[in-house]
Amino acid sequence: MRLFSLLLRYGFASWVSAAIVFSSTSVFAAERVVLKYRAFRESIAIEDLTKFARTGEMSPDLRVNLALARQDPQTIRQSLTNTVTVDPILLDRFLNNALGELLLDEIGKTIHPPSRQANRQALRAAITLSARDRQLSLLEILQNYPTTDVEVEGDRLEAVYSQLRRLEGTLKNFLK
Structure with missing residues (x-):
């Protein structure tokens, strides 16, 4: 009986956590992105980066x-703006195993x-929040990152997008 009670409690806690992640907006989100290129680093407001990504300005x-x-x-x-399509539930499961x-x-x-x-943990949260609409972009991950500042190794951004593309393929293959 005690085991059943524990399973029920943790199952309920997982369900509540998932409901919060998939239905709420982020309470804590990045305000600044620190772009780093070798020895050079500069703090940029996330609003400025978002405006640039959306308009080019x-x-x-x-x-x-x-x-x-x-x-x-x-x-x-x-x-920043290229997207990959993912199933948010499958993504969450993948990110919570060894390969993820x-x-x-x-x-x-x-x-x-x-x-x-x-x-x-911060990346998992940011990626999961970003995938709520079944689309995932680097800009969304940065916007949903759960710390005030997030550092980005700017010369590796293209590589991260490539990793997200591979993730998209991995999840599609996983469904088959």
Whole structure:
């Protein structure tokens, strides 16, 4: 009877957690992205990055940042806005197993909190929240990252998008 009670309690807790993740908006979300390119680093407001991704219009800070880092703005914009299609429930299951944790660790080399503490959990939350609409983009992951600041190794953004594309394929194959 005690085992049944524990299973019921944890099952209910999992259900409540999933309901919160899939139905609510993020209470804690990134406000600034610290773009890092080798020794160069600059803090950009997430609103500025979002505006750039959606319209192509760059804030002065972002323009200087990308120019100093010798990055093509259109390549960065494309990496931020390209989407992959995922099933949010299947994605959550995948991210909570060993292969998913390896993927989170790999993406965590590019997107991480300044402290680098609890990165796997933060990424899992950001990715899961971002996939609620069955679409996933790097911009959404950054917007939903559950710390005030999120650091991004800018020269690896394209590689992360490639990892998300592989994830999309992996999940589709998993369904078959």
